[in-house]
Amino acid sequence: MGETQENTSQLPEVIEAKAVWAVLKEKFGDAVSEFDENPTMPFFEVLEPERWLDIALFMRDSPKLRFTYMACLSGVDYPEEKKLGIVCNLESLGELGHKIAVKVRCEREGGVISSVARVWKTAEWHEREAFDMYGMTFSNHPDLRRILCPEDWEGYPLRKDYEVQETYHGIKVPE
């Protein structure tokens, strides 16, 4: 195990991502967690979620980072820790070429994460999807409505403890 970890940290993508993380750690200090050398997608977590928007803006605009592209934003449910979260896959597309994933978490009930829809346009619909499926809200999102489920749907379908409703507008839902 130790040896494979040694090897994975030698992957060029991981080394690049670590350099990115070092820049952010220096700038934001305790708001940024330790670096995870996951070979598939190296990531770090934003420990002070209220600073996520500043971090995002810095990642996009700093000449050393230039994360011009958000590839994906997904929601995650952590029922044991009573948390919800998002994972953002970012890339400096056509500029510096490096990639990193950022995780942000919030409370499971009534949790709020600041929206980065104004930083990366991709985030607008992806945040709506995360809201639709998990129920966290994104503060200052331009148009936070359900995107896939009907607007009057009950519950958040991708939560681990989701139970489907019995009827929808008088139509039986379950099998």
Add this chain to the structure above:
Amino acid sequence: MGLLDAKISKHNVLVTSVDNVMNWARLSSLWPMGFGLACCAIEMMATNASNYDLERFGIFPRASPRQSDLMIVAGTVTMKMAERVVRLYEQMPEPRYVLSMGSCSNCGGPYWKHGYHVLKGVDRIIPVDVYVPGCPPRPESLIGGLMKIQELIRMEQIGISRAEALKKLEEKSMDPSQLIQEARKSAKAS
């Protein structure tokens, strides 16, 4: 009907019943509503296109429910779509027919257990005349289903209900298992 091939040269007289003429007219120009819901719709489009050419049966999709007499429910009916399907159905003039194409629309298909957003069978909201099984059904199966709709129309008479026509169709249909068995046997032998 073969009338056009029969080379009617003299001034002949044809005698038939009103039922026959009306049924013939209806079944020879079934106009489905042009809408598809998921992967099955791709197969339906392929059936409409030149390889399978539904137009030879007088079947071609219309852009409005008000001009259609057949609804092919081709694909996954989500809960969000279900109410729209009902509304479209209600906009169709009678007599109207519904063909449910594919497992999704028949019973929820692959979303039977965990598809929280899928209606488990379009027959929960509108009456279905013919079900075509498959995921997706091949164009041949869809054509088979359309032929069944035509047979159903042939069973209709002035004054009998759709349910009675369906019953007549059921009585007339045969169980294909015998034929399938024989086909299998001969395929093995050859």
